[in-house]
Amino acid sequence: MFTFKSFFLTVTIIFCALQKSDSSASFTTKNINVGVVSLRNFGDLIFYGEVSVGTPPQKFNVVFDTGSSNFWVPSTRWPTKTMFRHQKFNAKASKTYFPVPDRHDESIEYEAGALKGNLSRHNLMLGGVMLEAQDFFVGFKPDSHLIEVKFDGILGLALPSLKIAGTKTVLENLVEKNLISQRIFSIRMKTSRKRKRAGDEVQNAGQITFGGLNKRHFRGEHVYVPVLSGTGFWKISMSQIYVGAHDVDVCIPQCFAFVDSGTTDIYGPKEQIKKIYEELGTDKKDFACSEFKKLPAMISFLIGGKRLFINRNNYAYEYTDTKDAKRCALRLVTSDTGTDTWILGMAFMQAIHTVFDFQDFNRPKIGFAEAVP
Numbered sequence: 001m002f003t004f005k006s007f008f009l010t011v012t013i014i015f016c017a018l019q020k021s022d023s024s025a026s027f028t029t030k031n032i033n034v035g036v037v038s039l040r041n042f043g044d045l046i047f048y049g050e051v052s053v054g055t056p057p058q059k060f061n062v063v064f065d066t067g068s069s070n071f072w073v074p075s076t077r078w079p080t081k082t083m084f085r086h087q088k089f090n091a092k093a094s095k096t097y098f099p100v101p102d103r104h105d106e107s108i109e110y111e112a113g114a115l116k117g118n119l120s121r122h123n124l125m126l127g128g129v130m131l132e133a134q135d136f137f138v139g140f141k142p143d144s145h146l147i148e149v150k151f152d153g154i155l156g157l158a159l160p161s162l163k164i165a166g167t168k169t170v171l172e173n174l175v176e177k178n179l180i181s182q183r184i185f186s187i188r189m190k191t192s193r194k195r196k197r198a199g200d201e202v203q204n205a206g207q208i209t210f211g212g213l214n215k216r217h218f219r220g221e222h223v224y225v226p227v228l229s230g231t232g233f234w235k236i237s238m239s240q241i242y243v244g245a246h247d248v249d250v251c252i253p254q255c256f257a258f259v260d261s262g263t264t265d266i267y268g269p270k271e272q273i274k275k276i277y278e279e280l281g282t283d284k285k286d287f288a289c290s291e292f293k294k295l296p297a298m299i300s301f302l303i304g305g306k307r308l309f310i311n312r313n314n315y316a317y318e319y320t321d322t323k324d325a326k327r328c329a330l331r332l333v334t335s336d337t338g339t340d341t342w343i344l345g346m347a348f349m350q351a352i353h354t355v356f357d358f359q360d361f362n363r364p365k366i367g368f369a370e371a372v373p
């Protein structure tokens with residue numbers, strides 16, 4: 001999936017804040033069967049973390065995207081005139097090269113953004129887990145959207161059927177090499193407390209754990225639901241949405257949702273979002289900041305028989321526009337792709353700790369629990 005929507009809606013804020021990327025490592029190597037990557041939150045728009053490719057390691061900040069399955073980092077031919085400086089993969093400098101079929105000029109496309117890539121294969125260091133001979137693309141010719149992003153690359157964590165044929169995804173490689181204690185990865189994205197400023201990059205804003213989960217990141221038990229087969233996305237069924245205590249009747253007879261760490265907002269079908277807006281007393285995404293505190297404290301999603309709560313600081317946000325004025329907007333928005341499937345992006349995942357279970361690629365499941373703020 002990987003939508004940049006919110007990025008563009010607030011893009012003018014970010015444009016003025018050019019900042020260099022910081023590449024301090026934060027790997028935990030205590031337990032070799034678990035790979036832990038610390039996540040950074042960029043302007044409350046996207047989370048990314050550091051991995052390294054090749055030997056000696058070349059570091060990249062990548063989005064761990066549960067809405068796509070390919071992995072790419074920029075090549076040395078990546079444009080230099082990008083909004084933020086990007087790390088570029090220098091294949092010649094890496095001693096561990098594995099032969100790959102000559103697959104070049106492959107198109108890698110996202111909901112908003114596309115690039116070309118040549119297939120390559122080197123070692124990948126994933127939060128302390130060394131994954132040998134990982135397929136990835138060295139990217140070039142990014143479209144105008146990808147030129148504007150803060151991160152370097154995207155590491156897809158959706159199911160194998162979404163990948164470019166003839167390649168091996170990171171999840172497949174993890175399974176094949178049997179490197180992690182459990183075939184799961186879990187994501188914690190902290191809710192930001194501070195007001196978002198242009199170009200804010202918050203360190204240690206979350207964590208992705210390959211092979212396990214951290215008990216300090218959630219409360220209670222996870223409720224597990226099966227992933228619906230056929231799409232390659234982490235797609236589940238959802239039964240209802242409540243605004244405060246009120247059942248909004250958006251899922252008649254039912255709703256489907258992608259759980260997508262590469263998307264900022266929560267997307268829903270037009271008519272259903274309209275119902276929620278009515279409930280919230282607005283008719284559009286943007287609203288007067290004076291109304292912020294009057295918004296219902298909680299919105300909840302009924303999934304697997306459990307109500308999962310997100311608060312108003314998750315589903316709405318305040319930001320400063322280019323003229324330094326305070327603005328407010330909802331993170332519940334209409335998808336204009338015409339799909340009826342909801343997308344539960346970062347706005348949802350900041351409140352809900354998620355566990356993606358790929359023990360069996362044919363029967364994956366997702367667990368949800370209340371995140372520790």
Ligand SMILES: *[C@@H]1O[C@H](CO)[C@@H](O)[C@H](O)[C@H]1NC(C)=O
Binds near residue numbers: 105138
């Ligand atoms: C991609 O592969 C083609 C064919 O081998 C080559 O000419 C081109 O330079 C490569 N591009 C990059 C960015 O490595």
